[in-house]
Amino acid sequence: MIDTNKLKGVIMERGFSQRKLAEELGMTEKTFYAKMKKGIFDSAEMSAMVEKLNISNPTEIFFAELVS
Helix, strand or coil: CCCHHHHHHHHHHCCCCHHHHHHHHCCCHHHHHHHHHHCCCCHHHHHHHHHHHCCCCHHHHHCCCCCC
16 A cells, blocks of 8 residues: 555655646646545556655555554
8 A cells, every 4th residue: 555645745855746746647637636545556657756756765655554
């Protein structure tokens, strides 16, 4: 499961908006928000985010075990 809170934090830290990142990934803003809500991105999308956002430890974000 994706830790969307951490991902949102990285997006902001890197000076992106979710809208801009969606555009960079070649998807609509609506699609991006839907994927964020579900916490599901495909491997190509995750790889592109790692590259565009310069994420040094993607495991913490994209393969997080969320404990409630």
